[in-house]
Amino acid sequence: MIRHDILVIGSGLAGLSAALNADPKLSTAVISKVHPIRSHSVAAQGGVNAALANNPAGRDDSPERHAYDTIKGSDFLADQDAAELMCREAVPTVLELEHLGVPFSRFPGGVIAQRPFGGAGFPRTCYAADRTGQVMIHTLFEQALKRNVKLYNEFMVTKLVLRRGRCCGVVAYAYDRGEFVPIRARAVVFAVGGYGRLYLRTTNAYTTLGSGIGLAFQAGLPLKDMEFIQFHPTSLYGKNILITEAARGEGGYLLNNRGKRFMSDYAPKAMELAPRDIVARSIQTEIDRGRGFEDQYVHLDLTHLGREKIMKRLPAIREICIKFAGLDPVETPIPIQPAQHYSMGGIDVGNDCATGVAGVFAAGECSCVSVHGANRLGGNSLLETVVFGKIAGRSASLYVKGCGAGPAGAEKALRDGVRDIEKRVEGWEKRTEGIPIHHFLQRMKVLMTAKAGIFRDRGSLREAVDRVLEMREDYGRVIRTGRNRRYSQEIVNIFEFEHSLKLAEAITRGALHREETRGSHFRTDFPKRNDRRWLKHTLAFLRNGKVELGSKKVRITKYKPEERKY
Numbered sequence: 001m002i003r004h005d006i007l008v009i010g011s012g013l014a015g016l017s018a019a020l021n022a023d024p025k026l027s028t029a030v031i032s033k034v035h036p037i038r039s040h041s042v043a044a045q046g047g048v049n050a051a052l053a054n055n056p057a058g059r060d061d062s063p064e065r066h067a068y069d070t071i072k073g074s075d076f077l078a079d080q081d082a083a084e085l086m087c088r089e090a091v092p093t094v095l096e097l098e099h100l101g102v103p104f105s106r107f108p109g110g111v112i113a114q115r116p117f118g119g120a121g122f123p124r125t126c127y128a129a130d131r132t133g134q135v136m137i138h139t140l141f142e143q144a145l146k147r148n149v150k151l152y153n154e155f156m157v158t159k160l161v162l163r164r165g166r167c168c169g170v171v172a173y174a175y176d177r178g179e180f181v182p183i184r185a186r187a188v189v190f191a192v193g194g195y196g197r198l199y200l201r202t203t204n205a206y207t208t209l210g211s212g213i214g215l216a217f218q219a220g221l222p223l224k225d226m227e228f229i230q231f232h233p234t235s236l237y238g239k240n241i242l243i244t245e246a247a248r249g250e251g252g253y254l255l256n257n258r259g260k261r262f263m264s265d266y267a268p269k270a271m272e273l274a275p276r277d278i279v280a281r282s283i284q285t286e287i288d289r290g291r292g293f294e295d296q297y298v299h300l301d302l303t304h305l306g307r308e309k310i311m312k313r314l315p316a317i318r319e320i321c322i323k324f325a326g327l328d329p330v331e332t333p334i335p336i337q338p339a340q341h342y343s344m345g346g347i348d349v350g351n352d353c354a355t356g357v358a359g360v361f362a363a364g365e366c367s368c369v370s371v372h373g374a375n376r377l378g379g380n381s382l383l384e385t386v387v388f389g390k391i392a393g394r395s396a397s398l399y400v401k402g403c404g405a406g407p408a409g410a411e412k413a414l415r416d417g418v419r420d421i422e423k424r425v426e427g428w429e430k431r432t433e434g435i436p437i438h439h440f441l442q443r444m445k446v447l448m449t450a451k452a453g454i455f456r457d458r459g460s461l462r463e464a465v466d467r468v469l470e471m472r473e474d475y476g477r478v479i480r481t482g483r484n485r486r487y488s489q490e491i492v493n494i495f496e497f498e499h500s501l502k503l504a505e506a507i508t509r510g511a512l513h514r515e516e517t518r519g520s521h522f523r524t525d526f527p528k529r530n531d532r533r534w535l536k537h538t539l540a541f542l543r544n545g546k547v548e549l550g551s552k553k554v555r556i557t558k559y560k561p562e563e564r565k566y
């Protein structure tokens with residue numbers, strides 16, 4: 001049996017940060033569905049926030065201002081001590097990344113360049129042109145190779161095994177062997193990213209179906225604030241490839257079909273750089289009221305920025321537009337529409353990344369600390385991955401050093417786990433009649449986009465819950481059509497979809513329950529924020545296969561909830 005002290009699930013920025021910050025005397029491994037540099041973090045474009053105060057327009061910036069912007073952006077649902085911790089750690093963490101070799105863009109004096117981003121009082125987003133995630137993940141991957149971190153690539157974890165409330169390890173599907181293998185670990189760190197592919201229109205990669213979070217949920221860990229889904233204002237119309245917020249940070253305008261910069265009607269001060277929830281709703285409202293183009297999109301106009309600035313600061317955006325839309329943004333406005341982008345909710349953890357289960361930790365997009373509350377600010381997610389990834393690695397190391405040999409019977413529990421999984425796969429294969437998995441995926445995406453999208457109400461959400469439950473019934477008849485178990489995308493999809501179903505239920509039930517509007521959660525039937533009833537986190541528990549809801553207090557330090565104005 002493979003054995004490690006710490007097993008990090010996920011090789012994105014959070015996972016690699018956790019592995020690099022684990023105690024080197026311990027045996028740490030990273031397991032991932034994909035090769036590290038194909039983890040979704042590679043797609044991050046615009047930048048990472050830290051109050052370095054390098055931009056001449058941001059000399060008065062500070063970690064406190066960063067924390068305030070983050071908490072206000074969160075519509076006051078973030079836990080304030082967690083946001084303060086992240087913003088305090090931002091400056092040393094970004095400098096550490098620089099020292100590790102991340103090639104940030106520079107101002108003429110040589111310091112790290114910073115650009116304005118939405119909802120930020122100062123230009124504090126550090127960047128590497130519009131390829132920030134790519135350079136960060138390459139740097140951390142190089143460091144992982146240098147330090148001989150053991151990597152298991154193309155392994156999908158299919159079960160978290162616990163015994164007597166403690167971590168034993170995982171069962172994973174090894175793509176190349178077509179087998180299910182037990183991996184013993186005294187601590188596990190979930191760094192499994194988000195679940196954007198539950199939606200039809202999303203900027204997320206095809207790998208983001210949420211199986212990782214679903215595994216934790218299945219094992220009894222509660223999920224927090226799942227109803228808060230971020231819709232990014234600017235994805236390329238039709239393709240939904242992200243057009244980074246940096247395009248607006250560099251001065252891009254949003255225009256409707258009358259040529260008006262319509263953000264003046266919604267956020268007269270911040271304009272295009274209001275937080276994402278506000279800009280996405282404004283765009284959708286313009287489209288819904290007939291002021292879009294072809295009833296589908298508005299324009300993001302960069303033409304006034306000039307060729308040189310676009311080539312220097314937004315080269316990848318230009319390439320995306322040329323390749324995928326056949327237009328050059330130097331000359332032509334970009335057609336854009338909102339699309340699912342980020343998951344604020346996730347595995348409930350404390351500031352030390354510990355869950356309620358001994359030996360299980362979580363960091364990055366899959367976790368909910370909560371630093372983003374009801375709406376994440378651009379540039380704060382990359383920051384969260386590196387700050388909390390580091391904390392998770394350290395917390396898991398401390399735990400392992402004090403936990404002894406782990407629960408008795410752990411290896412037997414793991415072997416039993418493998419047998420369980422084998423039986424399930426055989427069940428799908430033995431069935432002669434049933435529903436192939438591809439029938440489900442599209443059904444889910446259409447449903448979530450139509451009924452649990454930017455605007456929701458009781459009727460749409462009730463219907464969404466009912467239809468998710470119907471799909472769950474039908475999933476009981478899922479059939480495996482192929483027989484080869486090596487590199488089987490069908491096996492991957494069937495496992496992942498089971499988890500997508502549970503997450504969809506947690507999202508829609510949470511959204512139906514929360515009768516207010518806060519951040520990204522806009523209820524047309526309850527259009528105001530209601531702190532008296534709803535200034536609390538939603539917790540979702542899976543009990544006997546059913547999703548049940550509870551709540552948890554929001555931690556407030558010094559920032560009194562106020563109405564958000566931009």
Ligand SMILES: Cc1cc2nc3c(=O)[nH]c(=O)nc-3n(C[C@H](O)[C@H](O)[C@H](O)COP(=O)(O)OP(=O)(O)OC[C@H]3O[C@@H](n4cnc5c(N)ncnc54)[C@H](O)[C@@H]3O)c2cc1C
Nearest residue numbers: 010011012014033041044045046047157193364365381382
């Ligand atoms: C297009 C795009 C651009 C973005 N730009 C920015 C930006 O400029 N600034 C910013 O702050 N944020 C940005 N974000 C958000 C940010 O990039 C992500 O939130 C962040 O990178 C997530 O990192 P992560 O390490 O948590 O997860 P990921 O990088 O998504 O990694 C998840 C890992 O988990 C693995 N995994 C998942 N399930 C399993 C399983 N069952 N078994 C084994 N492995 C599993 C995957 O293989 C992967 O390695 C952007 C997001 C998108 C989609």
